[in-house]
Amino acid sequence: MRDVYHEELDTIGSTLIEMTGxxxxxxxxxxxxxxxxxxxxxxxxxSADDAVDALQRALDARALDLLARQQPVxxxxxxxxxxxxxxxxxxxxxxxxxxxxxxxRLRYPESAVPEVLRDTIAExxxxxxxxxxxxxxxxxxxxxxxxxxxxxxxxxxDQLHRQLFGDLLDKKTEYSTETAIDVxxxxxxxxxxADHAVSVARRLIFxxxxxxx
Amino acid sequence: MRDVYHEELDTIGSTLIEMTGxxxxxxxxxxxxxxxxxxxxxxxxxSADDAVDALQRALDARALDLLARQQPVxxxxxxxxxxxxxxxxxxxxxxxxxxxxxxxRLRYPESAVPEVLRDTIAExxxxxxxxxxxxxxxxxxxxxxxxxxxxxxxxxxDQLHRQLFGDLLDKKTEYSTETAIDVxxxxxxxxxxADHAVSVARRLIFxxxxxxx
Numbered sequence: 001m002r003d004v005y006h007e008e009l010d011t012i013g014s015t016l017i018e019m020t021g022x023x024x025x026x027x028x029x030x031x032x033x034x035x036x037x038x039x040x041x042x043x044x045x046x047s048a049d050d051a052v053d054a055l056q057r058a059l060d061a062r063a064l065d066l067l068a069r070q071q072p073v074x075x076x077x078x079x080x081x082x083x084x085x086x087x088x089x090x091x092x093x094x095x096x097x098x099x100x101x102x103x104x105r106l107r108y109p110e111s112a113v114p115e116v117l118r119d120t121i122a123e124x125x126x127x128x129x130x131x132x133x134x135x136x137x138x139x140x141x142x143x144x145x146x147x148x149x150x151x152x153x154x155x156x157x158d159q160l161h162r163q164l165f166g167d168l169l170d171k172k173t174e175y176s177t178e179t180a181i182d183v184x185x186x187x188x189x190x191x192x193x194a195d196h197a198v199s200v201a202r203r204l205i206f207x208x209x210x211x212x213x
Numbered sequence: 214m215r216d217v218y219h220e221e222l223d224t225i226g227s228t229l230i231e232m233t234g235x236x237x238x239x240x241x242x243x244x245x246x247x248x249x250x251x252x253x254x255x256x257x258x259x260s261a262d263d264a265v266d267a268l269q270r271a272l273d274a275r276a277l278d279l280l281a282r283q284q285p286v287x288x289x290x291x292x293x294x295x296x297x298x299x300x301x302x303x304x305x306x307x308x309x310x311x312x313x314x315x316x317x318r319l320r321y322p323e324s325a326v327p328e329v330l331r332d333t334i335a336e337x338x339x340x341x342x343x344x345x346x347x348x349x350x351x352x353x354x355x356x357x358x359x360x361x362x363x364x365x366x367x368x369x370x371d372q373l374h375r376q377l378f379g380d381l382l383d384k385k386t387e388y389s390t391e392t393a394i395d396v397x398x399x400x401x402x403x404x405x406x407a408d409h410a411v412s413v414a415r416r417l418i419f420x421x422x423x424x425x426x
Contacts, residue, residue, distance in 0.1 A: 180393035
């Protein structure tokens with residue numbers, strides 16, 4: 001049987017994995033809400049973000065309490081500090097999914113995304129959700145090899161992000177300023193979400209290997 | 214004479230204040246580069262951000278080392294954890310100033326900001342720099358009263374941010390899609406910079422009073 005201290009550390013780890021699940025679901029649903037102009041789904045993403053924030057607060061309180069009461073050294077200390085940083089990344093990923101849902105809500109019953117840009121946004125959503133799923137696996141398995149692969153998928157996201165601007169600027173289609181604003185913000189939200197997922201992976205690599213990239 | 218431990222804590226505090234100075238200067242210069250289409254200033258902002266990143270790395274290493282070697286309790290522990298979080302906010306503020314300088318560089322010799330939006334952007338820049346300056350004072354004086362005032366200035370920033378979108382959408386002027394994209398991103402960078410300055414102030418309030426807002 002594990003002692004209370006190590007049970008607390010385990011709980012911190014499982015909370016992080018739970019957060020990756022919630023922010024992945026949030027992004028998947030936010031993308032649907034955006035592409036299908038689905039108000040109900042948008043609203044549910046917006047209200048579900050409170051649960052992510054609550055998990056972050058609980059995790060942070062637990063981590064600070066462990067630091068104060070147990071004065072952990074070396075490996076455990078690094079685990080706790082890394083967990084605090086990962087929880088900040090994951091909380092932010094939740095915010096970004098919520099931002100996308102808010103754009104969907106703002107433009108309802110229209111879709112904020114013009115038909116010709118749908119495929120690009122759908123693919124950005126798919127990669128974002130995949131990155132969140134992998135971030136969860138990286139934490140769960142302390143999987144350095146998997147973690148090292150995340151920047152490649154982030155490169156694919158950056159590529160799509162550039163393509164989105166290219167499509168917006170393509171003279172063949174004329175977009176309204178409102179659409180240009182919406183799509184610029186949406187693109188930025190996906191890109192930042194991916195950055196934070198990669199950040200989670202980098203922190204895990206640092207935790208396990210001590211390598212700072 | 215103070216012992217080495219407390220000297221280290223003091224160094225962390227003065228590094229944070231130094232970072233607020235650097236990111237304030239960066240934002241002031243990035244705004245000039247943007248409005249005056251000044252390539253040289255833009256380049257200098259972009260390269261100067263390395264110094265902010267280096268300060269963050271040094272601060273974080275020092276903080277983690279203190280945690281590991283000294284096992285601080287209560288107040289000192291909270292100070293160190295808060296400092297790690299503030300350094301992350303300040304590092305991000307540096308990135309956002311650099312992003313603005315990069316937009317200026319991308320559009321050189323043109324200005325990315327159309328004449329009619331200059332005043333709004335200039336005012337956003339002024340508030341951003343003011344927020345960084347006050348964040349430094351808040352840390353330096355552990356000034357809870359000053360910290361409590363920062364959200365008001367952030368409200369002014371949000372107001373300007375909304376006005377910027379309103380101006381972009383105003384039918385009186387027709388903007389290119391490129392301008393709509395640039396101004397949308399620039400506006401977002403200023404707004405996020407202000408959010409992080411407010412976050413620094415909130416963390417100081419929590420550190421001193423234990424109040425979580």
